Amino acid sequence: MLRILAPLALIAALPAAAQNAAEQKMAATVTAETERHVALLEKLVNQNSGSLNLDGVTRVGAMVRAELEPLGFQVEWVDMKETGRAGHLIATHKGNGRGKRILLIGHLDTVFEPESPFQKFVREGDRASGPGIGDDKGGVVVIIAAMRAMQAAGTLKGADIKIVLTGDEERTGAPLAIARRDLIAAGKWADVALEYENLAREDGKDTGTVARRSSTNWTLTTTGKTGHSSGVFGASLGYGAAYELARILDEFRRTLPEANLTFNVGVMAAGTPATLASNNYQVSAGGKTNIVAEQAVARGDLRALTPEQEAKTRAAMQAIVAKSLPGTSARLDFQEGYPPMAPTDGNRALLAKLNVVNRDLKLPEMAEMDPARRGAADSAFVAADVDTLAGLGASGGGAHAEGEWIDLTSLRLQALRSAAFITRLSKEKRQ
Template structure:
């Protein structure tokens, strides 16, 4: 997603959230809705200031202190609106900062049915670490790590809630907010990393996500995502013996073979994608799968004995995932002479949400 946000778009989206008409119906904007919209417009500069404060906090996923600091910033915005907030720290095994959970109960009114429970979701962490970056405003455009993905979305959420509170509408709503701290690089095991979000979803009647998207498309499905790591070992030999029976082909040629065969065998399958995002190879190689960083050293006159490749695999159904993994395992097993390859697939991953007739029907309406 582009690393910028247009303020007038954010303001319009905020107004649309709180004044959206029923699909297919034509209705005038009510006086209350006009007041909500006016509140949004009157507080544009304060929203931009909040965005700037959040962007200037480095909250790359693995910067735990920064992620929590952004969470505390937004907790401070929600508490005056009547939300009870809590920071849910992750256990050490997950190796992530944690999540912000906030909830506001509705005012009890005798004889009235309980309102729908609305879950608002987003994430505090950013793709880019943002080290040394600062928020920069140029006319109606702001840039900086996380301005669009998705600190800008959280600001829109907060401004919408403030606008509702300004007319008393929030008093009759049951709202739960969950802002995760590891959306860009989820903690493992996923069962622990997503437990709080899942439990909140089970308590809710509907969910609104505030991460930006294209105005020209409607989403009826979501691909799942799984990581894989290819580890290759080979005989170390003087490069003058390359391709000979005693030396073999080396780890880097074997890694290249595997990746090429992945591409030729699987590329073009509908909605399936796979990307080798990081590769290291040479004589001495180290790789950290959590931080996704590695080191490699060697010489140009040796047959390299080691290589690692770390990538992702995105799929639309569990069947497609199983099939792709089976093909990848078969390819890995066909080693070049003098090499040995093994592939590891992450045990916990984001499951796919395949398209359904009901989703297509919803879009059609």
């Protein structure tokens, strides 16, 4: 209960804390429109938009279009059926061309497909649950509420803003070069990027996300000579695929760990035969205890903080794979994935500017969140080209699980933070 009361107390003080007439108007607007935005959130959540539900994702995009076009945004739907996904919504607001160009990033899809039993918005006071309510429909509502507050205050008119809401963040389409083509182009256009996945609260304190780790899948396959188990370790049979797989994974565990680096093994099997399903999610194996395994396979992921750390780790993993036991061979393949969003000076400077807004609004300053505690996100695709700050959406918990929830008061808090922050950024001259 205390974690809900603290944001409520802050919200009550926001209009009085605002430093100028525009920010006072923003604060008044987000407060007055609270129930409007809760109702919008309920509407978005109750429309299933699992990544593979192409019609559902398209419908959520149409709902967001209806919110942004009246604010002066030119809205485009980029069809992505060639990647096996619905598409992306891109909304552009042309300002006076003098201030910084600002990119806002979120996504329309969720991890909950139509067959999931978790389908409906449920509200209990200032807490609400529902599929994708925080990841990322709460973030989408924060963006809309911030834009409406800026329009009411007269600061949206001069701002150059592009909003990119992808339709496949949770289960990316392929090829990745096409699936993220438009987002990457928007990053090259922008001077600043702000991402609206969940706000992270630690010990009741809001934190800022200046870095996210990468997320890349890998597949390890090993082969050996099969035969009666009485010959295992001998000159004719060698060690077999199972021992080769175990050797490699154990050497990963013993020699590679370092700060901000993980390499999980999610699924594995060994036998005669051992196979990986075409969807890359299931493995199967057969055989007997007295037969040396001919094949083995493991699937896992790699998460690193910087491109340099990821490249170094990939090379080290390949070197370990190359040291085959007698009578075996091995192959390690990396699949397309999310790049890292490294903790740059530019990203930290953005958080410092947001903390100026926090001080002016009499809000607590936000420390950096530990990147090891955040997953990968679309902001990583633009971070190499533009200063980026992430995690500006709603606060809650249980993402990707039944019971996912948010603190509804965080919608107001985050909308005001964003409206004031974006307004100030939009008035900074482009370099």
